[in-house]
């Protein structure tokens with residue numbers, strides 16, 4: 001099908017919930033993509049941080065093929081090797097104690113919220129189920145995770161939302177001001193992704209962890225976007241030098257297949273008991289095999305290279321000295337490029353995409369989440385497109 005046919009059928013048969021860019025994609029290799037007409041794009045999006053090991057990765061494909069040939073699904077009524085090996089690998093690499101597998105980020109966060117409320121209920125009974133979240137956060141699109149999201153624009157249309165969330169600016173005074181006898185947990189993204197790639201202050205994170213210990217609040221870290229090597233460590237909590245009580249992960253975990261999960265530390269390992277939580281597809285063998293292939297690729301040397309690539313890309317973009325771009329924030333290959341007024345990130349993104357560089361927006365920034373396997377040549381090509389597309393552009 002050509003581009004116009006695809007668009008017409010999408011309009012006719014698919015709910016129009018997405019503001020898509022005017023691009024279709026057919027296939028890719030590494031961090032390079034091709035559309036149905038055979039035209040090439042450099043990709044700084046990784047399918048919104050999902051395709052951690054890039055497109056067409058050989059060992060990832062082989063792991064999926066081999067597992068699909070053996071067993072595609074079996075349910076959580078039976079044991080199977082891939083999800084068990086994956087849970088073991090994640091715990092060994094993080095210091096967390098055990099894992100619950102789910103399918104998407106919002107669903108993982110729902111599990112994390114359930115765990116926090118049950119932990120509190122088991123110890124303190126009813127009335128202590130409130131979770132503090134941060135202004136500008138994003139935690140998902142289910143009714144509960146929309147309520148958890150600390151951005152007013154998400155609290156619309158779908159009333160009534162789940163109760164039991166309060167919001168605070170990301171500083172200790174604001175969190176203390178929002179505190180109360182009803183609080184059981186604080187939930188944060190260490191780098192707020194959708195909010196605009198805003199890293200939390202290190203001291204704030206450490207004092208927040210201390211406050212949580214003091215009041216027996218659980219520290220819940222949403223690593224749906226920051227996890228699985230994105231920041232140059234396996235999880236961003238390792239960048240901050242903390243061990244959360246519970247952490248969720250999703251996007252990059254299986255390199256492109258839908259999978260997510262919740263990891264608990266020793267204190268929280270036995271909170272969710274038989275019958276209290278479940279999901280049919282959770283720990284699917286093909287997704288788990290793909291995730292194991294991703295783990296094999298993301299060894300310590302690879303993660304160190306992610307940090308180096310992030311530094312390289314940041315310096316290359318700053319080196320362009322484009323008047324429309326401002327400061328660059330983030331860690332590893334999770335970068336937010338500030339857009340100076342009166343330019344808008346939407347306009348700049350559209351222009352870059354027209355010039356065949358795929359980028360994302362978040363908050364008021366351009367957001368770059370390239371596949372972690374991106375090469376220096378691909379980064380250079382992307383930066384050259386930025387120069388061509390944005391040099392001399394009018395606001």
Ligand SMILES: *Cc1c(COP(=O)(O)O)cnc(C)c1O
Pocket residue numbers: 104105106107109138139140141189193194222223224225226250251
């Ligand atoms: C993307 C994202 C989610 C939602 O994940 P889905 O898979 O779309 O449900 C939740 N939290 C964060 C931090 C995210 O970036």
